[in-house]
Amino acid sequence: MNTTSKYTAKLPDTTGYIPYTDEENETWALLYERQSKIVVGRACDEFITGLQRLAMPSKTIPQCAEMNARLQACTGWQVKPVPALIPEDEYFDLLAHCTFPGASFIRYREELDYLEEPDIFHEFYGHCPMLTHQAFADFQQAYAKLALKATPDERLMLMRLYWFTVEFGLIQTAEGLKVYGGGILSSAKETVSSLVDPKAIRIPFDNGLTALRTLYRIDMVQPVYFVLDSFQQLYDVLHGDLMGLVHKAQDLGDLPPQFPAVVDNQSHVKC
Numbered sequence: 001m002n003t004t005s006k007y008t009a010k011l012p013d014t015t016g017y018i019p020y021t022d023e024e025n026e027t028w029a030l031l032y033e034r035q036s037k038i039v040v041g042r043a044c045d046e047f048i049t050g051l052q053r054l055a056m057p058s059k060t061i062p063q064c065a066e067m068n069a070r071l072q073a074c075t076g077w078q079v080k081p082v083p084a085l086i087p088e089d090e091y092f093d094l095l096a097h098c099t100f101p102g103a104s105f106i107r108y109r110e111e112l113d114y115l116e117e118p119d120i121f122h123e124f125y126g127h128c129p130m131l132t133h134q135a136f137a138d139f140q141q142a143y144a145k146l147a148l149k150a151t152p153d154e155r156l157m158l159m160r161l162y163w164f165t166v167e168f169g170l171i172q173t174a175e176g177l178k179v180y181g182g183g184i185l186s187s188a189k190e191t192v193s194s195l196v197d198p199k200a201i202r203i204p205f206d207n208g209l210t211a212l213r214t215l216y217r218i219d220m221v222q223p224v225y226f227v228l229d230s231f232q233q234l235y236d237v238l239h240g241d242l243m244g245l246v247h248k249a250q251d252l253g254d255l256p257p258q259f260p261a262v263v264d265n266q267s268h269v270k271c
């Protein structure tokens, strides 16, 4: 597992307050303003509704306490600041207890458009809106409970499912193709390109088997996306025989990667 980071976690004081510098707040404001225009018409309705329910400040980085008050009122979830990269078991255990582990630092200005590690804009703006949606939040909790019990090989497969849904999922709606994945929705470039780039491969999610057999990389715009017909598909997968599907995917083997050869692409616990 990758446990190195060039960023340092911002630590809360005894009251839970995390102080941010003017420059860090300005970075948030830049990201927030830009992304709030881009998600219109591109993010799914559930995300936009979640964004409205959270009512995050646009000029300053939100504090966990204010996020938690709103999240808990919606779904009972909360966010907890953690170091940029944490052990898998700790990560899944937090999710299993309705606690979203969130990086507390914000990206450097020179990485405004892309960074490999999850920062607080990714966590709060990209992920928290969908955590106001009860069924989607339940999906993440149930996924984490399964991951905690899984063997290392099974867990790698489950992490692919998470990657291609919670992080980089697309959904077909009556209003057209939309984004719900937090990895996409915290990236200005990918929020657009995931929907329209002709080079991107968009595959129907179906029962999730193909996603389980698909490799990914964290250090590039995704070459492959999986498209839901409805969120019901996610719940059907999770409440069906998901581990049976994982074993079937293991038997069938990985599909050829849609990117140049790379090593260690499965070792990262989260985005």
Ligand SMILES: [Fe+2]
Residues within 6 Å of the ligand: 118, 122, 127, 167, 182, 183, 270, 271
């Ligand atoms: Fe993420």
